[in-house]
Amino acid sequence: MHSQRSSEESVDDDTTSNTSNSSVEEQVQEGESDAESLADVLENLVISQKKSLPKVKDKLDQIIQQILEGEIKNIICMCGAGISVGAGIPDFRSPGTGLYSKLEKYNLTHPEAIFEIDYFRSNPHPFYLLSKELYPGLYTPTKTHYFMKLLHDKGLLLRCYTQNIDSLEHVAGLPKDTVIAAHGNFDTSYCIDCKADHDVAYVKEAIMSQNPCRCVKTKGCEGLVKPGIVFFGESLPERFWSSIPKDFKAADLLIVMGSSLVVQPFASLIDKPREETPRILINREIVGETHPDLRRMGYRRGFDFSNDVDSNDIALLGDCDDMIVDLCSKLGWSSDLQDLMKQA
Ligand SMILES: NC(=O)c1ccc[n+]([C@@H]2O[C@H](COP(=O)([O-])OP(=O)(O)OC[C@H]3O[C@@H](n4cnc5c(N)ncnc54)[C@H](O)[C@@H]3O)[C@@H](O)[C@H]2O)c1
Ligand SMILES: [Zn+2]
Numbered sequence: 001m002h003s004q005r006s007s008e009e010s011v012d013d014d015t016t017s018n019t020s021n022s023s024v025e026e027q028v029q030e031g032e033s034d035a036e037s038l039a040d041v042l043e044n045l046v047i048s049q050k051k052s053l054p055k056v057k058d059k060l061d062q063i064i065q066q067i068l069e070g071e072i073k074n075i076i077c078m079c080g081a082g083i084s085v086g087a088g089i090p091d092f093r094s095p096g097t098g099l100y101s102k103l104e105k106y107n108l109t110h111p112e113a114i115f116e117i118d119y120f121r122s123n124p125h126p127f128y129l130l131s132k133e134l135y136p137g138l139y140t141p142t143k144t145h146y147f148m149k150l151l152h153d154k155g156l157l158l159r160c161y162t163q164n165i166d167s168l169e170h171v172a173g174l175p176k177d178t179v180i181a182a183h184g185n186f187d188t189s190y191c192i193d194c195k196a197d198h199d200v201a202y203v204k205e206a207i208m209s210q211n212p213c214r215c216v217k218t219k220g221c222e223g224l225v226k227p228g229i230v231f232f233g234e235s236l237p238e239r240f241w242s243s244i245p246k247d248f249k250a251a252d253l254l255i256v257m258g259s260s261l262v263v264q265p266f267a268s269l270i271d272k273p274r275e276e277t278p279r280i281l282i283n284r285e286i287v288g289e290t291h292p293d294l295r296r297m298g299y300r301r302g303f304d305f306s307n308d309v310d311s312n313d314i315a316l317l318g319d320c321d322d323m324i325v326d327l328c329s330k331l332g333w334s335s336d337l338q339d340l341m342k343q344a
Contacts, residue, residue, distance in 0.1 A: 055308040056315070063253065063278055063314075064330050067156065072278075074158040076251045077148050078269055082258020082283060084166050086142040086321045089134060093260045094284070099130070106130065115231045117192060124212040124224050131207045131227060136167040136186055143321040144257055144282075145172035146340050150333060152178055153340070159247050161240075163259060163266050165229050173344070182240050182266050184228040191215035193223025203227055236265065248272035254279040257320050261288040271301045278312040279303065282323045286315055 066072040081091035092098050092111070100111040106126040113119040114126050149172045151157035160169055160179045167186065169179045181187075189203040190196060196217035203225055206213035215221040230236055251273045261267040270279065270288055281288065281303060290302025304311040316323045328337045 059278070059312070059314050060280075060316075060330070063280070064327075067253070067331060072252045073156055074250045075151055075156050075253045075255060076158050076247060076273070077151070077160045078254065078256045078259065078266075079144075079148075079160065079162040079164055079169070080257070080259025080261070081164060083142060083144040083320055084139070084164055084168055085258065086144070086319065087139040087166075087168060089139055089166055091258070091260075093262070112232060115229075117231045117233060120226065120231065121192065121224065124226070125210070127226065128207055128210055128212050131186070131229075132210065134166050135204070135207060136171070139166060139168060139171075141168040141172035141344070143324050143337065143341070145169055145174075146337060146344070147324045147328065149173045150328075150337055150340055153336075158251055159243065161266070161269060163263065173340075180237070180240050180243055182236055183230040183263075184237065186227045186229070188228035189225055190228060191217060191221060191223040191225050194218040194221045196221075198225045200227075244269070244272060249274065251277055253277065255282065256280070256288070257282045259283070259287065260285075270303065275301075276312065278314070281305075281313070281315045282320045283315070283317065284319065285317065 063072065067075075081089070082094075085091055085094070085097075090097055090099050090102075092100050095101060099106075099114075106114060106129060108114055108119075108126055114130055120127050145168050148157060148160050148169065152174055157174075157178055160174060161182055162169055162179060163183050165181070165183055165185050167181075170176065186204070187200065189198045189200055191198060191214075194215060194217065196215060198213075198215070198217060202216070203213060206225070207227075213225045215223040215225055248269070254270065254273050254277060256270060256279065259267075261270065267288065273279065286303075286305060288303045289305060292306075295302065295304065303313045303315070305313050305315045316327075325334070325337075328334050
């Protein structure tokens with residue numbers, strides 16, 4: 001049985017930039033340790049980043065051309081909490097603003113506890129509080145959500161795999177069959193003991209009043225009832241697993257947006273497309289890279305942003321809504337995106 005787990009197996013810092021590490025190292029060895037030499041090193045770092053930009057631009061231009069000429073027509077989007085930050089919903093791991101840095105508010109012993117079934121059984125209140133804050137209906141989709149609707153309208157969206165539980169993909173107008181809510185959402189609810197499905201309205205009322213509700217379906221069962229959000233250790237929806245092989249085989253572009261890519265098995269989806277399929281990461285930071293030594297050992301493919309020759313991976317770093325505006329402008333879709341948002 002496949003279940004969700006948080007693997008904080010972060011990428012080594014030295015693999016997370018497009019810069020040439022050796023030239024910087026040489027500078028450090030050769031240079032003095034005073035502030036001036038540090039400034040030189042930093043300046044060269046910036047210059048080498050700038051030098052690598054045209055290559056990213058070339059790859060991106062090529063993808064844009066392939067989309068416009070109909071060569072790329074099956075796009076998979078993979079989304080994380082970062083795409084909803086612009087809507088006012090905090091993500092988990094952004095330092096300072098993410099939910100994990102506000103633990104005292106939820107009175108948790110450790111961040112992941114909010115999604116652990118044993119913790120929920122002993123104290124459902126933090127998850128009920130989070131559920132009230134995230135409950136669909138309170139937020140408006142972002143440009144990034146509407147971009148996916150635009151891809152769908154243009155017949156280009158093969159599937160949206162989302163980790164998000166806020167259902168903003170649906171609010172933006174994506175039909176249910178185009179979205180796979182890998183970590184569930186508030187559309188279903190069930191008893192954690194007998195597993196019986198419960199009326200969503202019953203659980204919504206409990207969430208809004210912050211009074212965790214109990215099983216009313218099985219005689220003698222007093223299990224807590226929770227929305228169908230996938231907790232750590234719980235199985236992901238069957239549709240997630242059954243859709244992966246066909247979808248990722250057919251994909252001719254993968255766009256990953258607003259995720260730290262640390263929650264498994266979702267994060268490993270980036271390895272599923274065919275080897276030649278281009279992958280674009282749109283995020284505030286580099287994520288999902290595999291250390292070159294591990295890649296050499298065949299450990300897993302991961303992203304490879306440091307290889308300008310063989311790799312089809314591109315990182316567009318910044319706020320995803322800004323990146324989407326740029327992308328739409330390059331595609332000549334700016335007014336389409338604006339029209340879509342006006343109609344909403
Ligand atoms: N909106 C939601 O539904 C919501 C909110 C919080 C957490 N979650 C849950 O968090 C879990 C996993 O984590 P995750 O990887 O989705 O989130 P995460 O918090 O671990 O990572 C978010 C990533 O997005 C980046 N980011 C933040 N704001 C951004 C922006 N405006 N533009 C571009 N990038 C931005 C961050 O740098 C980070 O790398 C998921 O299981 C999800 O269910 C969901
Ligand atoms: Zn029950």
